[in-house]
Amino acid sequence: MPLGSIPFVLAMAALAAGETPPADAPQAPAAPAAQAAPSLDFDLDVAPAQSPEEAKAAARRAEQVEREVAARRFMLELHQKIGLGMLAGMAATAVVGNFNLVDRYGGGGDTGRFKLAHRGLVIGTSALFATGGLLGLLAPVPFEKKPQLDSATIHKTLMLTATAGMVTQIILGIITANLDGSLVQVDLVTAHQVVGYVTLGASLAGAASFLF
Amino acid sequence: MKNAVLALWCIASAAFAADPAAAPRSFAVLPEKSEVTFKVIHKFHEVVGKAKAEGKARVLPDGTVQVQVLARVAEFDSGNANRDAHMKEVTEAAKFPTVELKAVGTGFKLPEPGAKAELTLKGQLTFHGVAAPIEVKVNVQAVDATHFSAESRLAISLEAHKVERPSLLTVKVDDQAQIELRAQLEAR
Numbered sequence: 412m413p414l415g416s417i418p419f420v421l422a423m424a425a426l427a428a429g430e431t432p433p434a435d436a437p438q439a440p441a442a443p444a445a446q447a448a449p450s451l452d453f454d455l456d457v458a459p460a461q462s463p464e465e466a467k468a469a470a471r472r473a474e475q476v477e478r479e480v481a482a483r484r485f486m487l488e489l490h491q492k493i494g495l496g497m498l499a500g501m502a503a504t505a506v507v508g509n510f511n512l513v514d515r516y517g518g519g520g521d522t523g524r525f526k527l528a529h530r531g532l533v534i535g536t537s538a539l540f541a542t543g544g545l546l547g548l549l550a551p552v553p554f555e556k557k558p559q560l561d562s563a564t565i566h567k568t569l570m571l572t573a574t575a576g577m578v579t580q581i582i583l584g585i586i587t588a589n590l591d592g593s594l595v596q597v598d599l600v601t602a603h604q605v606v607g608y609v610t611l612g613a614s615l616a617g618a619a620s621f622l623f
Numbered sequence: 624m625k626n627a628v629l630a631l632w633c634i635a636s637a638a639f640a641a642d643p644a645a646a647p648r649s650f651a652v653l654p655e656k657s658e659v660t661f662k663v664i665h666k667f668h669e670v671v672g673k674a675k676a677e678g679k680a681r682v683l684p685d686g687t688v689q690v691q692v693l694a695r696v697a698e699f700d701s702g703n704a705n706r707d708a709h710m711k712e713v714t715e716a717a718k719f720p721t722v723e724l725k726a727v728g729t730g731f732k733l734p735e736p737g738a739k740a741e742l743t744l745k746g747q748l749t750f751h752g753v754a755a756p757i758e759v760k761v762n763v764q765a766v767d768a769t770h771f772s773a774e775s776r777l778a779i780s781l782e783a784h785k786v787e788r789p790s791l792l793t794v795k796v797d798d799q800a801q802i803e804l805r806a807q808l809e810a811r
Contacts, residue, residue, distance in 0.1 A: 449727035449745045455649075455679035455691040458721065469717075476717035484712060491792065554697075554711045556704040563705030621791055622667045 479553035486550040490543050497539035498618060501611050504532040508607060516600060533584070540577055544570065562621050569617035576610030645684045648733070649811045650771065652678040652692060656807035659694040659722070663781075663789075664797040670706060672699040676806050678724075688728035690744055692804065693721045713789045719752040724804075726757065734765040748777075753784040761804075769810040776803050 461469065511525035547570075583606065587599045657676040662669060678692030696716040701707055711717075726746025734740040742761045747754040761775040778799050781788050788795040 449729070451725050451727065451746055453681075453689050453691075455681060455689060457678050457691045457693055457723075473715075473717040477715065480712045480715070495792070552708070554708045554716070556708050559704040561703040561705045618792070 476553045479551040483550045483553060486546045490546040490550070493539050493543035493546065494618060497536055497543055498614055500532060500536035500539055501614055504529065504536050505607055505611055507532055508604075512600065512604065516597065533580075537577060537581070540573075544574065562623065565620040566617050569613045569620060573610050573613040573617060576606050576613060579606050580610065647684065648682045650680040650682070650808040651811050652676055652680070653807045653809055658805055659692075660801075660803040660805075661699060662801040662803070664799075665791055666794050667791065670701050670703075670796075672701040672707065672710065674698040674700065676804060678806070680808060682731065682733060686730045686732060688731045688742060688744070690724065690726050690728070690746070692806065693723040695721055709789055713787055714751050719750075721749075722802075723749045724757070724759075725749070726759070728761075733771070734763060736765045736767045739764045744775075748779060750779065750784045751786050755779070755783055766807075771808045773806045773808060774804065776801065778802070 507525050507529045511529045513519045514523070514525055515521050580603065583599060583603045587596055587603060590596045590599065654675040654677045658673050659676045661672045661674075663672075664670075674694040674696075675698060676692055676694050678690070680691075681689045683689070696714050697711060697720060699707060699710060701710070724744075724746065726744035728742045728744045731742050732740065740763045742763055743758065744761055745758045746756075748757045749755075757777065757779075759775050759777045761773050764772045766772060778801055780798050781796075781800055782798050788798060790796070
């Protein structure tokens with residue numbers, strides 16, 4: 412190699428080492444690719460490749476999950492809407508129930524003008540409660556959940572309390588109605604009132620549990 | 624003597640050209656030390672979920688950086704199993720199991736140990752099976768010669784990724800979700 416080629420070799424070595432060429436060196440024209448969108452034509456092999464069998468099994472599982480998710484979402488959205496309607500109905504039942512109580516035992520003249528409205532609200536609210544509850548219980552569970560004290564667990568516990576309250580109310584209502592004129596009826600009416608408020612409170616708290 | 628000097632120059636030049644710094648450098652994201660945080664905002668509260676990040680990066684001699692990072696949707700944990708299950712439902716985790724960032728940066732030089740560098744990545748974020756273009760700034764810090772940390776934040780639109788926004792008490796979550804990446808990388 413002639414000595415004259417040494418500067419060329421040095422320049423190549425400097426370029427390979429990433430040195431910036433001198434300012435007066437001729438600038439290479441910018442490559443068109445540098446102006447375009449970055450090329451993502453590379454694969455760093457991040458996700459392990461699936462065999463065709465594995466891919467088929469995963470696709471089948473995904474389809475099944477998709478069906479279950481669609482059913483679950485429909486059922487739980489309906490559950491939410493029915494639940495909110497049920498809460499409104501339950502609050503109305505409590506208000507009308509109190510009017511009924513005053514009418515009957517609080518010097519209201521026992522006209523019975525709130526009796527039908529109270530009964531209608533009780534039946535409507537109970538139907539909504541049962542429907543909403545069944546939707547929540549029967550909704551498919553496509554993804555496994557780890558056992559945890561979460562909003563759903565708190566919601567279920569509170570709604571179980573409310574369910575017990577609803578059942579108690581029905582039993583108390585039947586017993587109270589059959590003890591017309593008896594002294595114990597007043598105590599049962601008070602119990603009916605207390606259980607009613609507990610049921611309403613548990614239901615409200617159950618709905619609010621998802622806010623935290 | 625002339626020939627000996629010439630031979631020395633040639634050997635030195637060849638050794639210089641074969642400098643390891645001039646070869647591509649590959650890095651692996653350490654999943655146990657890296658996480659992706661996903662924040663969704665609802666009128667009533669904020670939900671923050673976390674998952675491990677996996678991935679690789681390659682720095683080419685010309686300063687080009689290639690990055691591929693992913694997080695598994697099923698691994699996101701917000702501390703509320705019910706909410707996590709709901710998140711998997713809306714993001715169709717069985718069908719689209721990963722969130723993946725694939726991007727390229729240019730003109731990057733690895734910082735010296737203890738030093739920091741900023742890198743702009745351009746590429747795409749694939750979430751819910753929908754790839755959307757993305758540009759994101761990444762702060763890189765060299766822990767030592769072979770370990771680096773990287774941090775980045777970006778906002779994405781759930782609807783742009785065709786995710787049906789979950790609702791609570793009939794109120795939907797905000798369309799914009801925040802994603803934060805904190806990764807530890809090791810040279811391989």
